[in-house]
Amino acid sequence: MLILGFESSCDETGVALYDPARGLLAHALHSQVAMHRDYGGVVPELASRDHIRRTVPLLRKVLEESGHSLDEVGAIAYTQGPGLAGALLVGAAFAEALATSLGVPTVPVHHLEGHLLSPLLSARPPRFPFVALLVSGGHTQLMRVAGVGDYELLGETLDDAAGEAFDKTAKLLGLGYPGGPALAALAERGTAGAVKLPRPMLNSGDLMFSFSGLKTAVLTQVRERSLSEQERADVARGFQDAIVEVLVKKSLQAVKDCGLKQLVVAGGVGANRELRRQLDARAARRGIAVYYPELEFCTDNGAMIALAGALRLAAGAVPKTAGGFAVRPRW
Numbered sequence: 001m002l003i004l005g006f007e008s009s010c011d012e013t014g015v016a017l018y019d020p021a022r023g024l025l026a027h028a029l030h031s032q033v034a035m036h037r038d039y040g041g042v043v044p045e046l047a048s049r050d051h052i053r054r055t056v057p058l059l060r061k062v063l064e065e066s067g068h069s070l071d072e073v074g075a076i077a078y079t080q081g082p083g084l085a086g087a088l089l090v091g092a093a094f095a096e097a098l099a100t101s102l103g104v105p106t107v108p109v110h111h112l113e114g115h116l117l118s119p120l121l122s123a124r125p126p127r128f129p130f131v132a133l134l135v136s137g138g139h140t141q142l143m144r145v146a147g148v149g150d151y152e153l154l155g156e157t158l159d160d161a162a163g164e165a166f167d168k169t170a171k172l173l174g175l176g177y178p179g180g181p182a183l184a185a186l187a188e189r190g191t192a193g194a195v196k197l198p199r200p201m202l203n204s205g206d207l208m209f210s211f212s213g214l215k216t217a218v219l220t221q222v223r224e225r226s227l228s229e230q231e232r233a234d235v236a237r238g239f240q241d242a243i244v245e246v247l248v249k250k251s252l253q254a255v256k257d258c259g260l261k262q263l264v265v266a267g268g269v270g271a272n273r274e275l276r277r278q279l280d281a282r283a284a285r286r287g288i289a290v291y292y293p294e295l296e297f298c299t300d301n302g303a304m305i306a307l308a309g310a311l312r313l314a315a316g317a318v319p320k321t322a323g324g325f326a327v328r329p330r331w
């Protein structure tokens with residue numbers, strides 16, 4: 001039985017076809033980044049309209065590439081939340097309508113569960129139980145993952161998410177949208193230690209995070225005087241080093257506290273090279289294995305939603321068969 005997955009929670013339209021026996025058969029993605037760039041961020045109404053435009057062509061592409069037809073689809077998974085209400089509604093309405101016409105059930109999926117399970121798409125997947133660091137534009141969480149649907153929140157951010165901090169700081173430095181990758185690129189040219197920024201809650205003794213103060217520290221630097229190109233790079237480097245140090249220390253602490261040996265990193269910030277470098281180096285010294293989703297599955301995509309739907313069904317989740325549907329923007 002094949003599972004079709006749809007992702008439309010923010011600015012990426014993702015469609016994928018997953019076979020529980022053979023793995024991912026095909027997936028297609030359209031990023032709206034270029035469309036939102038002029039506005040410096042995601043415009044919800046434009047995002048919804050673009051999801052409407054992209055969904056059917058992406059579905060066609062996935063079916064063509066996989067060589068399968070809709071008749072073989074046994075269930076449809078889609079992102080129910082959290083995310084932008086209008087954007088979620090496009091995916092949910094499309095998935096529910098298609099499921100009704102095919103006479104198959106649906107599996108509404110939590111977007112973060114998709115991110116959490118995305119490393120299982122890789123050729124060398126982790127095994128349960130593991131600790132997951134979820135670092136995206138909307139969330140920063142450490143979770144103990146014992147199995148599908150068995151998640152324990154160990155710690156999270158008190159204010160900004162890590163990706164949000166990257167994006168906001170990038171804006172302060174005059175970088176375009178999306179800020180995270182732009183700031184990371186600028187930081188590569190900065191000198192380590194030239195600008196020392198605070199490490200919020202580094203020694204708080206718990207697994208909580210706080211990143212809004214870091215952004216304010218950068219604001220202070222930027223306000224004082226106009227920065228040269230090298231100074232901007234140094235600030236970017238200082239910011240990235242601070243955020244990475246906190247993420248690395250708390251993630252390894254969480255793995256130790258849980259008595260485990262595996263750490264999974266998921267979400268858009270997981271694409272950050274410095275984070276990967278530091279984590280790999282420090283985890284290796286402690287005998288901890290770190291798993292990352294393939295880069296294309298780090299940011300939002302349909303494959304992780306199809307996978308999460310398939311795993312939920314395999315774990316005994318009851319698929320949804322009747323009635324209306326709802327999205328959960330603040331889930």
Ligand code: KG4
Pocket residue numbers: 010135136137138139162163164166167178179180181184267268269270271272273298299300
């Ligand atoms: O998981 P994601 O695609 O979307 C959700 O928020 O669910 O994550 C997007 C976030 C954005 O804040 C983006 O700036 C950040 O991930 N990001 C990065 C990098 N690539 C993406 N942050 C730091 N370094 C990167 N290389």
Ligand code: ZN
Pocket residue numbers: 111115136267268299300
């Ligand atoms: Zn996401």
